[in-house]
Amino acid sequence: MVTSRDVARLAGVSQPTVSRALTDHPRVSEATKRKVREAARALGYSTNAIGRALSVGRSNRIGLVVADLENQFYANMIAPLHDELERLGHELVLITESAASAPLPERVAAHGLAGVVLSTTTVDSVQPARLRDRGVPFVYLNRVAPGVRADAVTVDPETGVREIVAEAVRLGHTRIGAIFGPRNTSTGELREQVVREVLDEHGLGLAQRDVLHGPFDFDTGRDGFRTLRERAGGPTLVLCGNDVVALGVLNAAAESGVPVPEHTSVVGFDDLPTSRWALVRLSTIAYDLDEVARESARLVVARLREPDAETAHIVYPTHYVARSTVSAPRT
């Protein structure tokens, strides 16, 4: 392994000078910097992240806490998040949050992480409080937990929901159903609340039998569709907690030979790339998913630099994208 000492020897300077030269310290002469850089290149040296991390007291690694890597939604978050972190000179470490694993703050410490992006917090989770108590910088991605203030990036469902509900009313839907996300997530809770409010404004309601809840995954949608259908044929339009759930619904419908949208209209939330496929063409509530992920990366990194700055809560707008899964109700 090539160390800064090797570079120092070749360049004819001391080891600390190498360190300073390579970090572009202002009090090192240009001539020396050039010499050092050249020696470093000749030896194929690059500074050892571990040594640096130990010395400065923290690494440049950010953890992304996800519940389920298989989930398409998270898969689509990872790419932009990773890119943005890399652009900012940081690394991405994946952390899955399973019941079996050690408490998060311990794992963060053990992994030597500088900060964390929380994408899976439930409202009743103790994780945020623990992280705060341990002084670990973190941001909420797409969710928040009450009680513990921290930087957050979320999405405001209202505009999008307003648009689709107006459209549904225009088309003549009166029996609207929903498969909402978990009640103990802010995302699930907020979307449900907004949907109920907006429907109410139009004099519509959600019948008990036409409402389900479940995790934001494929199976929730698949099983949900079947369950709804058993109840008096099901609603004529189903609002889903997110696109992954909606994709589950769409596939269950295809399996049972139920035509979408002729028999049942389906609406998602997130506008994943898959939803735009010609085979799918899911009508959904869209927002800039990439940008949301990138923004969360920027927030953690900013937080690292200024631990005591005012917390930011950035909210992205949504809009309804009409594709091929919504039409007038069956008669």
Add this chain to the structure above:
Amino acid sequence: MVTSRDVARLAGVSQPTVSRALTDHPRVSEATKRKVREAARALGYSTNAIGRALSVGRSNRIGLVVADLENQFYANMIAPLHDELERLGHELVLITESAASAPLPERVAAHGLAGVVLSTTTVDSVQPARLRDRGVPFVYLNRVAPGVRADAVTVDPETGVREIVAEAVRLGHTRIGAIFGPRNTSTGELREQVVREVLDEHGLGLAQRDVLHGPFDFDTGRDGFRTLRERAGGPTLVLCGNDVVALGVLNAAAESGVPVPEHTSVVGFDDLPTSRWALVRLSTIAYDLDEVARESARLVVARLREPDAETAHIVYPTHYVARSTVSAPRT
């Protein structure tokens, strides 16, 4: 931050004893171990990965080099790979390989990685040789590069290809086309070679105009389908380099209103979860993708422990899965 020294003070022992006790060193008495563990728990201590890494000379972090995180194929690799690594006590760090970024070995050193999983090597890549020269343990995942021996996990296309070709012949296809992967990847090259051989055995060939090459991504399939179609209506059956390409083909067909399989049959390779969707039902050549990913994790970790052990090349079998995208040719 709680350090081993703090734990030592509380437990009334020296710092090294804490280190030994927590790593379950045999030459520490049970009584002391218990005392130390208790103190550690009381303080919420967990050993600092950075300190350990610097001390032992390497981290427990494995890099996964991917070309394109957006690609569904890689997304499906990440989950099992991550799980297996975690089970083995290691972390996953994502590394994207872009032309712009620094040479891989430098980045590996800079990130302090213990080993690397290469999933993107082209046959003409210099990366493997460089990694070998630097002494960085690595494994090939799903590909290999000639000239540089290393542990590898790959897939043998032959059985699967034999099955689908036999099926195609049985159904009466005579004009078969293909959208192969890049020529400079072992995966692309091997699959193409096997397809050509097996077709040859059946007295069939691939007409020049019905063969395309391109990266293993969605656009290759989408654009490829359009291109093939312009050439005298295109083949009656298209073999795709992988499922992602096939999904591109399927969507292009849907866009152009071309019925699959009535007008054109489509075959993929990989059997991604998406291919099993009722909306898709892609006929494809399948293998145990999860297990392949997991095996590569096991191989790197094993390599870490025994750097000089004989290299292993594990090959997984394939088989054809008939779903809804293959039928008799149009007349």
Add this chain to the structure above:
DNA sequence: GTAACATACGTATGCGCTTACAGTTTCGCA
């Protein structure tokens, strides 16, 4: 009762880096 040894723990050291501080050189200016 002592030699020989095993057991359990402490001391010292170093991994590669950053950074506070001290030292040396150079330069400007009186």
Add this chain to the structure above:
DNA sequence: TGCGAAACTGTAAGCGCATACGTATGTTAC
């Protein structure tokens, strides 16, 4: 010509941990 300040660079120390080595205590055998 000399002196203070500025501009560089070197020296020393320490980040948290693991580990080679040394030491004290207990154990066994005779």
